[in-house]
Structures are given as C-alpha cells and as structure tokens.
Amino acid sequence: MPEFTLSVNGSSYTIDADGATPLLFVLMDDLQLNGPKFGCGLSQCGACTVLLNSTGQDLPIRSCVRTLASIPAGAQITTIEGLGTPEKPHPIQRAFIEEQAAQCAFCISGIMLHGKAYIDQHPNATQEEILRSLDGPPRLLCRCYTHVRMVRALLRYAQEVRP
Numbered sequence: 001m002p003e004f005t006l007s008v009n010g011s012s013y014t015i016d017a018d019g020a021t022p023l024l025f026v027l028m029d030d031l032q033l034n035g036p037k038f039g040c041g042l043s044q045c046g047a048c049t050v051l052l053n054s055t056g057q058d059l060p061i062r063s064c065v066r067t068l069a070s071i072p073a074g075a076q077i078t079t080i081e082g083l084g085t086p087e088k089p090h091p092i093q094r095a096f097i098e099e100q101a102a103q104c105a106f107c108i109s110g111i112m113l114h115g116k117a118y119i120d121q122h123p124n125a126t127q128e129e130i131l132r133s134l135d136g137p138p139r140l141l142c143r144c145y146t147h148v149r150m151v152r153a154l155l156r157y158a159q160e161v162r163p
Contacts, residue, residue: 004068007075008033009082019069024048027063027079035080035109036063039141046140049110051078051117060114062138080109083116092116095156101149107142108150114140115154123162130154 004015008031015026027033027050039047043062051058052066054075071077084090089097092112102108111134118133119125125133130151134140142150 004071005073006068006071006077008077009079010076015068017068020067022064023050023061023066023068023071023077024063026068027077033079033081037106037109038064039106040064043138044141045107046110046114046138047107049113049140051113052076053078058117058120060110060117078113080112083112090116091160092119092153092157095153095160096150099149099153099156101153107140111140111142111150115150115157119154119158119161123158125158127151127155130158 001016001018004017006013006015006026008027013031015030017026017030024036024038027036036050037047039045041064043065046062048062048064049060050063052061052071052075053059054072058078084093092115096102096108096112114134115130118130122129
C-alpha cells in the first residue's frame with residue numbers, strides 16, 4: 001500500500017493506507033481521534049466533518065467520503081481535538097460550553113467545525129445566515145435537537161471574533 005503524509009492538528013503523520021481509504025477511518029483507526037464520527041457514511045449528516053486547509057482558509061469537508069489520494073499535498077487537517085485543550089479551549093469551544101450546547105455530542109464536532117469555518121469567513125453573520133449555512137448544502141444534522149443552544153453558541157463565537 002502507498003504511504004501518505006498527513007498533517008493533522010499540527011502534527012505530521014505517515015500513514016500506510018490504500019488511496020481510496022476515507023480520511024475518517026485513518027483519523028479514527030490510525031490516529032485514534034474521537035472527534036469525527038461515522039454517521040451516515042454518505043456525506044449527508046456532517047458527523048464526520050473536519051477542516052481542510054490547503055489555500056490558507058479552512059474548508060469544512062466530510063471525511064467519510066474524502067479519500068486520502070484526493071487530499072492536496074501539504075494540506076492541514078483540523079479535527080475538534082486540534083482546536084484547543086481542556087485547560088485552554090478555543091473560543092468556539094468555550095462558547096459551546098457556556099451555552100451548554102451539547103447533549104449527546106454525536107454531531108457537535110461537525111457543527112462546531114462547520115460553524116467556525118463559516119463564521120471565520122463571515123464574522124458579521126446573522127442568526128438567519130448561520131442557520132442557512134447549517135442547513136446546507138451539505139446539511140448538518142443533529143439527532144437530539146440542541147440546535148437552539150448550538151446557534152446561540154455560534155452567535156456568541158461570532159460576537160467574539162467580530163472586527
């Protein structure tokens with residue numbers, strides 16, 4: 001099998017995997033990361049979302065269908081584990097904690113990373129614009145219906161990063 005070098009959460013890893021292997025399985029199985037989840041496996045729910053940065057801007061991608069061979073060389077991948085630490089959480093993680101915006105936490109990684117990328121690009125986003133971004137395409141699904149608190153957390157983060 002070919003070897004791939006991936007930069008994940010600021011560290012470089014050499015992975016021995018088939019080029020058609022979904023990134024999600026490498027993150028979960030080889031790197032033991034628990035943030036991205038296998039949900040639908042069809043890129044429809046968003047539980048597997050990670051950030052891919054190959055152009056200087058974070059782009060949320062669905063890692064359950066993104067194959068290793070299609071990841072640009074030198075791209076940086078960020079999972080929820082790469083945002084902050086329990087001692088020093090990233091501002092978006094702090095906002096989710098303060099708004100108590102997690103219940104089962106299955107979708108939280110996808111919604112948090114997608115929301116971060118969207119708000120970083122649109123710091124003056126309104127509640128309606130944030131809701132539209134979560135609605136897709138591609139759509140992000142929450143099974144336990146904590147959307148109201150998540151949207152409040154995203155608005156709190158937007159207020160913090162607003163110029």
